[in-house]
Amino acid sequence: MPKLCIALDTEYENALKLVKALRGKDITFKVGYKLFISHHRRITEPIKEEGFELFLDLKLHDIPSTVQNGVLSAKELGADYLTVHITSGRDALRRAVEVSDGLKLLGVSLLTSLEEEHLKDFGVCLSKEEYVLRLASLALECGITGLVCSGKELPLLKSRFNFFAVVPGVRLGQEEREDQRRVVSLEEAIRNGADMVVLGRSILRSQDPVKTVEDILPLLQTHP
């Protein structure tokens, strides 16, 4: 059954309120720059204390020793998932895996806000699919077991590799895709083989976020 991950890209008080309101539910909370930089343990500790899984979305991208230190610090905070940019390179990925233990490392290939035109900006002349496949293969070769990918590329990746698929850029209905480009519906993400769906604004901006989560959870249960 796919997991539900809520991206807590919101104000601190609001995030805390949501964490407490969802006590007892099978949810992973994703903490990114917004809350982590300003609140650090004041947000990670309540998530762990309430019994939820903690996903630190810090998208590490640095030299091997710095990335390895980042993984060690994330473990100290009790993180269950941590993102690392695959373009940090094979040495950084291997050093991260070396110390990861129970922490699940998730390789980021191409952000769901990027398209082929952005690859050209970087001087990369591959198609999106070729680029994502190449990075996925590198990450898995280095021992990374999870990949963050768009629901659009998921069928292709799942047909080639065995990995834990984390899918952001998911929308519930006819909402705005905002800065996201490669969005998919929740049903499409699940159908395409997501092991974890990440939803931020669709939940945070709904009239009643707790009710929205309660509506989503049974949809996930219908999939093995």
Ligand code: C5P
């Ligand atoms: O609000 P929305 O549902 O678009 O949020 C998606 C979340 O997933 C954000 O926190 C964003 O940083 C994250 N993410 C992403 N694309 C990736 C990796 C992470 O959108 N490739």
